[in-house]
Structure formats: structure tokens, C-alpha cells
Amino acid sequence: xxxxxxxxxxxxxxxxxxxxxxxxxxxxxxxVALAAEQGxxxxxxxxxxxxxxxxxxxxxxxxxxxxxxxxxxxxxETDVLxxxxxxxxxxxxxxxLVNNAGVLDLQSRLEDVEMPRLRRIIDTNVIGSIxxxxxxxxxxxxxxxxxxxxxxxLSSISARLGSPHEYVDYAASKGAIDSLTIxxxxxxxxxxIRVNAVRPGTTITDIHAAGGEPDRVxxxxxxxxxxxxxxxxxxxxxIMWLVSDEASYTTGAILDVSGGL
Numbered sequence: 001x002x003x004x005x006x007x008x009x010x011x012x013x014x015x016x017x018x019x020x021x022x023x024x025x026x027x028x029x030x031x032v033a034l035a036a037e038q039g040x041x042x043x044x045x046x047x048x049x050x051x052x053x054x055x056x057x058x059x060x061x062x063x064x065x066x067x068x069x070x071x072x073x074x075x076x077e078t079d080v081l082x083x084x085x086x087x088x089x090x091x092x093x094x095x096x097l098v099n100n101a102g103v104l105d106l107q108s109r110l111e112d113v114e115m116p117r118l119r120r121i122i123d124t125n126v127i128g129s130i131x132x133x134x135x136x137x138x139x140x141x142x143x144x145x146x147x148x149x150x151x152x153x154l155s156s157i158s159a160r161l162g163s164p165h166e167y168v169d170y171a172a173s174k175g176a177i178d179s180l181t182i183x184x185x186x187x188x189x190x191x192x193i194r195v196n197a198v199r200p201g202t203t204i205t206d207i208h209a210a211g212g213e214p215d216r217v218x219x220x221x222x223x224x225x226x227x228x229x230x231x232x233x234x235x236x237x238x239i240m241w242l243v244s245d246e247a248s249y250t251t252g253a254i255l256d257v258s259g260g261l
Contacts, residue, residue: 017091020044022101026205030236036063043087045072074128125173141191148192185252194251201258225260
């Protein structure tokens with residue numbers, strides 16, 4: 001049963017609404033805050049950490065919009081359907097989707113990777129993004145009676161670099177996100193939906209701890225032309241630009257936000 005946390009102001013039908021997957025931490029939490037600041041009603045998903053989700057909701061309470069957190073595993077189709085049903089029933093419609101939810105695992109050579117790890121990464125990063133994008137098209141496409149909208153997928157600079165000796169499987173999953181972005185953008189280009197992606201570089205979030213090296217940014221920053229890791233809000237700014245009307249002629253784009261990598 002989904003646990004729903006709602007905090008904020010009553011929804012008005014003319015207000016824009018956005019659905020963000022994986023919004024309880026890191027880049028996702030930064031997108032939640034920025035979207036609320038820019039006037040969106042926000043529904044975001046989280047996997048397990050209800051306390052973190054409630055903190056994100058509370059931090060947006062002064063933005064003047066409604067913010068809702070829904071526990072959902074995007075790799076499970078029934079969870080994705082329930083997430084969209086909850087968002088639509090609460091806000092009336094969704095105008096934008098940010099496919100942010102993603103996982104990696106401990107740094108490893110590919111030869112040492114076992115099937116449970118592969119399944120978790122592919123199911124969350126690839127299948128989860130495809131399922132959410134599918135529902136976005138079903139609800140937003142003018143072909144289906146919708147009003148159009150925007151999808152922004154979270155890729156990674158690892159899709160270009162490959163992440164050898166660390167995360168080849170994760171990099172491969174993000175390469176799939178690039179292909180999803182390109183193909184879907186062409187498929188729905190005449191249906192009012194723009195589909196783009198952001199490829200973050202090394203960003204200062206707790207995802208590195210999940211890979212077994214919390215201080216990874218410090219170790220690798222000398223490889224980055226700008227000599228530093230990115231901040232989550234810097235990635236969020238790029239995402240919300242692609243969502244915005246300022247990017248009205250942009251679809252099929254994959255924007256590197258990587259400090260020059």
C-alpha cells in the first residue's frame with residue numbers, strides 16, 4: 001500500500017504540475033525544491049526512506065504550492081500505475097515528468113558482477129524510466145486527448161565514458177536512457193510532448209556512498225576540466241530549463257552538465 005505524505009496549498013486547475021521520480025534525496029530533492037519555487041505543484045516518488053521524503057516535503061512548504069510524496073518502486077509496474085493515478089487524481093493532470101530515480105552498486109569490474117545486481121540496476125534505471133515515460137505519453141499526448149508536456153530523463157556522463165573498473169553496468173543502463181530519449185522524442189514530436197535528457201557528471205550527492213566510496217568526488221575531481229564536482233542544484237537548473245517554455249523548440253537533446261567532461 002502506498003504511503004502518501006501531502007503538505008501545501010490546495011491545487012488550482014490552472015497551476016502546472018510535475019512528477020519527479022526519486023525525489024527524496026540528491027538531484028531529485030533539488031528538482032523538487034526548484035520546481036516548487038517555480039510554481040509547480042509537485043508529486044515525487046521515494047523508495048524506502050519516508051523520513052527523508054517528509055523532510056523534502058516540509059522544506060517546500062513555503063513555496064506556495066502543493067507537494068506530495070508517494071512511496072513507489074518504479075521498477076514495479078503496479079507501483080508506477082498507482083503513482084500516476086495518485087498524481088492525476090490529486091492535481092488533475094501532470095504537465096512534466098522528470099525520470100530521476102536510479103541506482104548503482106559497489107564499484108566492480110564487469111566480470112565480478114552477479115545477476116541480482118544487474119537485475120536491480122536494469123529494472124530501476126531502464127525499465128522504471130520506460131514505464132514512467134509510457135504513462136506520461138498516455139496522459140500527456142494530444143493524440144490521447146492530453147495537453148502535451150515535457151519529459152526529462154536523467155542519464156549520466158558515464159553513458160559516454162563507460163565507467164571502466166567501476167560501473168560499466170550502470171553506464172550501460174544510462175546509455176539506454178540516451179536511446180530512450182532520442183527515440184521517444186521523435187515518436188511524440190507532433191503530439192505536444194518534448195523529450196530531453198540531462199547527463200550529469202560527477203555530482204556531490206550520497207550516491208557515491210552507495211558505490212562504496214563516499215569521497216569519490218574528491219578523488220576524481222582532478223580529471224574534470226573545472227576541477228570540482230557539480231552541485232545537485234546545478235543539475236536541477238538544467239532539468240528545469242528543459243521543462244520550461246524557454247526550451248520550447250528543444251526535443252531529443254542530451255545536455256551534458258559535467259564540468260567539461
